[in-house]
Amino acid sequence: MTALSIRPAEPLVRSHPRFDQISMAFHWTTVLLVLWMFASAWSIGLAADAAGAQRMLAVHRSLGVALWVVTLARLAWRLRFASRPPLPADLPPPQRIAALLNEAALYAVLALQPMTGLAQSLARGKPFVLFGLEVPKLMARDKATLSLFHSVHELTADLLIGLLVLHVGAALFHGLVRRDGVLSSMIPTARNN
Numbered sequence: 193m194t195a196l197s198i199r200p201a202e203p204l205v206r207s208h209p210r211f212d213q214i215s216m217a218f219h220w221t222t223v224l225l226v227l228w229m230f231a232s233a234w235s236i237g238l239a240a241d242a243a244g245a246q247r248m249l250a251v252h253r254s255l256g257v258a259l260w261v262v263t264l265a266r267l268a269w270r271l272r273f274a275s276r277p278p279l280p281a282d283l284p285p286p287q288r289i290a291a292l293l294n295e296a297a298l299y300a301v302l303a304l305q306p307m308t309g310l311a312q313s314l315a316r317g318k319p320f321v322l323f324g325l326e327v328p329k330l331m332a333r334d335k336a337t338l339s340l341f342h343s344v345h346e347l348t349a350d351l352l353i354g355l356l357v358l359h360v361g362a363a364l365f366h367g368l369v370r371r372d373g374v375l376s377s378m379i380p381t382a383r384n385n
């Protein structure tokens with residue numbers, strides 16, 4: 193008769209330390225604001241009339257400035273106080289480097305995109321509304337600057353979409369394929385530790 197060996201079952205998701213609550217709050221606030229930025233930008237062209245388009249643009253500009261402030265505060269928190277779990281020790285170096293580059297690029301675009309939007313709005317040479325307050329005309333209309341910042345703003349918005357597809361794809365790969373706890377490290381309600 194062979195002795196039965198009772199081994200504890202392999203956990204479905206490996207335990208992994210989590211980001212601190214403030215970092216998670218910054219992350220998910222950013223996600224909501226970014227979705228809103230794209231929704232508001234794309235609704236400008238769909239507005240029924242010019243007044244509707246102006247209202248959408250005002251929402252887009254104000255939320256963009258709010259996202260900028262959130263990004264700067266988030267970077268300050270990350271540099272000074274954040275508790276960030278290390279990536280799993282068995283993650284191959286190319287994936288480690290890709291994660292680092294993707295996150296650095298995301299932070300760079302989140303910090304720069306609102307500036308090119310603001311520059312574009314200023315170069316229009318007309319007052320505009322931010323959070324219900326009028327920003328006065330600060331310069332004469334400059335067509336070359338306007339068209340430059342318009343193109344850069346459009347291009348980096350496309351770059352942001354590309355980076356996000358990779359980022360969310362990688363997060364789901366960690367959560368569903370590797371099951372290494374990286375995805376749940378950013379989910380406040382996850383129960384794996």
Ligand code: HEM
Pocket residue numbers: 226229230233234236237249252253254255256257259301302305306307308309310312313345346349352
């Ligand atoms: C991370 C923040 C932002 C994102 C992701 C974003 C994204 C976009 C996108 C996708 C468009 C449409 C581009 C196109 O196809 O023409 C757009 C247009 C625009 N954005 Fe932003 N934007 C951001 C911040 C801002 C800010 C802070 C301002 C100004 C204060 C701004 C001002 C504008 C203006 C004036 C347009 C052109 C609208 C038009 O004439 O149709 N954006 N933005």
Ligand code: HEM
Pocket residue numbers: 219222223224226227270276277278279291295298299356359360363364374375376377378
């Ligand atoms: C607008 C959408 C998003 C943006 C702008 C964004 C941005 C970022 C940034 C900048 C970081 C780096 C955090 C740090 O270490 O300082 C990060 C981490 C992370 N994000 Fe996102 N994210 C977005 C959406 C998502 C979604 C939808 C998921 C889940 C499906 C997700 C899962 C994660 C995870 C798991 C990490 C931690 C990765 C690690 O340990 O390095 N993100 N995100």
